[in-house]
Amino acid sequence: MSLTRLTAAGFALGVALWGGSAGAAPTCTFLQPVGGNGSSRIVSKSVGAAKVTPIGMAFGRTNWNTDFLVDQPYTSFKFFFTANSSDPKAKYPVQAYMKFSDGSSLQMFNTEMNPPMGTGKMFGPFASVPGKQATQMNFKVGASKDPGALGFSYRISVQGCR
Template identity: 50%
Template sequence: MPSALPGTSLLATLLLAGMAALPAQAECRFLIPLGGSGDPVVSKQIGPDRALGRTNWNTDFIVDRDYRSYRFFFTSASSERATFPIAGFMIFTDGANLQVINETPTFEPGEGREFGPFPAVPGRRTRLMNFKVGSRSRPAALGFSYRISVQGCE
């Protein structure tokens, strides 16, 4: 059994020892969107599906170094309730990807949600985190406004 530190009770010493054994809170940093202005929070609207060209459904966030885990953040910026698909992917340096989010939630006006944390994949280097919002299967969600961001955590 440990002995008490000078000037403290045995109970205080045990509590301090237990606190030292607890993991520190993870330090997280916002990732910057690819092609963005430097603001880590992206504001968008769900746009229509296009036969030619690209939709605005995908947003990539640059992973500038190795992190232990990642968190996605979504906030409704519309005045209407809406239901639509949300997908999240880890994209690796070899071009492979891993889907970590595949949901179709309903969001009330102003409602936010955190997805994760999702641990880094051992032996793989993550290059981008991809957030996909919207799909042709939910045309009623067209025009829905939202804000998204992604964090990497040490």
């Protein structure tokens, strides 16, 4: 098989996986954050410290998790992350999960980042799971291993694509 045919076959396979036709790009929509007011699909946050009890157990809200509502069936999802601040020595754990109607979840990625201020990254697209109904996309940005990451501010959003 020639390189031209292999490339065309690979393109056709990619198009088939997207469920579209050649030349038709997927249509993507920003998902609403859970608890949002409907006016913004982009969430801005800062990494907060976990509260610790006198016996050393963590409790309380850390502000590390943000859920986005999946309001219709999508074929794939994209996660967007942009650093609003940065400490050149700190690492920021960034994770994402696809949550399903049966209560299960699937980790989409788990990485540590040290992004310069103002830079961003798109993760995905990640295909929907056949036979499962996605209900939420969860974005988690924390500071569990690196106290230097506390106070780090960022923007996140998620798109569903068809």
